[in-house]
Amino acid sequence: MDKLRFGISAKLFCAIFFTCMLVLITMHWGVRLSFEHGFIDYIKRGNEQRLSLMSEALAEQYQQHGNWNFLRNNNRSMFSILRSLEQNPDTNSYLPPHGWRTQFWVVDQRYRVLFGPHARVPQEGIRHSITTANGHVVGWVVGSPPERLTRSADINFDQQQRRTSWLIVGLSTLLAAAVTWLMSRGLLAPVRRLVAGTHQLAAGHFTSRVAVSSNDELGRLAQDFNRLASSLEKNESMRRAFMADISHELRTPLAILRGELEAMQDGVRKLTPEAVSSLLMEVATLTKLVDDLHQLSLSDEGALxxxxxxxxxxxxxxxxxxxxxxxxxxxxxxxxxxxxxxxxxxxxxxxxxxxxxxxxxxxxxxxxxxxxxxxxxxxxxxxxxxxxxxxxxxxxxxxxxxxxxxxxxxxxxxxxxxxxxxxxxxxxxxxxxxxxxxxxxxxxxxxxxxxxxxxxxxxx
CATH class of the missing domain: 3.30.565.10 (Histidine kinase-like ATPase, C-terminal domain)
Known part of the structure; x- marks a missing residue:
């Protein structure tokens, strides 16, 4: 079984298409990495700002109450503080959109949880100390690590971006395949015409010509091909005419010689000096023709x-x-x-x-x-x-x-x-x-x- 051989059209298509795919995949992963890192950094900065504001607000409340009793087992007080932060125009002008994007805990100076989910306080989380006016640290606000998304809206947004990104890659792949196919056919159309014309020329059809559709290198190649075909057609016509002329030029003196010799052989004409002179004249004519042909062939080859x-x-x-x-x-x-x-x-x-x-x-x-x-x-x-x-x-x-x-x-x-x-x-x-x-x-x-x-x- 013969091995599958790709033509120049398939090779050009594969080269352009795979190049487009490589660029698309590279761009896709680059955009994805940039988005993921940028989005997490965006959430991290927003959470740090919120935790910083939270620690300042809690420090003020601590100074007012003198202890943490106002916050123990009192989630309403914490929610009130959160709502005040969201509604204060002076504090949220540089914050991300409303809503916390991460879990956080409020712990006292003995690391006892005052507010937060029932999960264990992460050791590697973001920490902001709650410091009073006289510089005493009375607790901390601890946020979960920002390396992963925890809020459902953010997770859904990230998944939507992934689906959209892959959809764009798929549509771009189809578009690249269509454009590459049309481009390869358009670029190679003159080449296919030249190939077909060359096959006809090799088969002896010197009247073959190709259409010249451009002024670039392929267009000039098509013009040279047409000139070559025209020269070959002219040379073939000259060769046939040359052979016909040679046969015509040789036929007449040979016919005369044959007629004279047959007449002498049959006794119709006697072998006289005049008859021999006539034969010699025809031989001289043939000799002159052969000499001229020899001289012409030498001069054509530059061999004179x-x-x-x-x-x-x-x-x-x-x-x-x-x-x-x-x-x-x-x-x-x-x-x-x-x-x-x-x-x-x-x-x-x-x-x-x-x-x-x-x-x-x-x-x-x-x-x-x-x-x-x-x-x-x-x-x-x-x-x-x-x-x-x-x-x-x-x-x-x-x-x-x-x-x-x-x-x-x-x-x-x-x-x-x-x-x-x-x-x-x-x-x-x-x-x-x-x-x-x-x-x-x-x-x-x-x-x-x-x-x-x-x-x-x-x-x-």
């Missing part, structure tokens, strides 16, 4: 080897542009260069040549014949800025945001011969970022696309 040194961007651009002059001329494209004499930069010359080559290759593939391409490099406030503008066709805003994605082409009808593998700009962006730069796209004044590359001066 960069050997940075002092170089000249202007010289590198002139070198790359010189390699493209013949190809641009064959497409009736005009390539215009605007370069400074020197553009010192600390970077990897080989990777920068790869960057410039891919950019010019992209303009060559996507610019209509009889168009023009402009390449300009100039110094900005923070570094070198490279602008590559080409003529029509252009791209719309939606396409402009997607051209740096893998396998993306602005026209779905373009084949690989004109559109390449669709990985060039993705690799270019990684190279630029590895040099601390930023790459972006915009509309060109020439009617096509403008690629902007910003490289900082001193990015080691």
């Amino acid at each position: 080897a960069y050997r940075k040194s002092d170089t000249d961007l202007a010289a590198l651009l002139e070198l790359v542009a010189g390699n493209f002059h013949a190809r641009y001329a064959s497409h009736n494209l005009t390539l215009k260069l605007t370069l400074p004499e020197h553009a010192p930069f600390f970077g990897d010359p080989d990777r920068l040549i790869q960057l410039f080559t891919n950019l010019l290759e992209n303009s060559l593939r996507y610019t209509d014949r009889n168009g023009s391409v402009s390449l300009a490099l100039y110094a900005s406030a923070t570094g070198w800025r490279l602008l590559i503008d080409d003529s029509a066709p252009g791209v719309d805003d939606a396409q402009r945001e997607q051209i740096f994605e893998r396998f993306y082409r602005t026209e779905g009808s373009r084949n690989r011969a004109s559109g390449g593998s669709g990985l060039g700009l993705a690799i270019c962006r990684n190279i630029v970022e590895a040099h601390g730069g930023v790459m972006s796209a915009d509309h060109s004044d020439l009617g096509g696309l403008q690629i902007r590359v910003d490289l900082p001066y001193d990015k080691l």
